[in-house]
Amino acid sequence: REAADLAEAMAPDLVVPIHYDTFDLLEADGEAFAGDVASRSIPVAFDARSANQ
Secondary structure (H helix, E strand, C coil), X not given: CHHHHHHHHHCCCCECCCXXXXXXXXXXXXXXXXXXXXXXXXXXXXXXXXXCC
């Protein structure tokens, strides 16, 4: 949620989530993040094939 809040505050043209689940301290649900950002009308480029693997 914090990352989506930050993305909204930055008002980007596109969000590309890339650092989720890169190691144990960054465990995250990339699909949930992408959904949260998209619900705020921010375009998201998301590769679902690599989500949470």
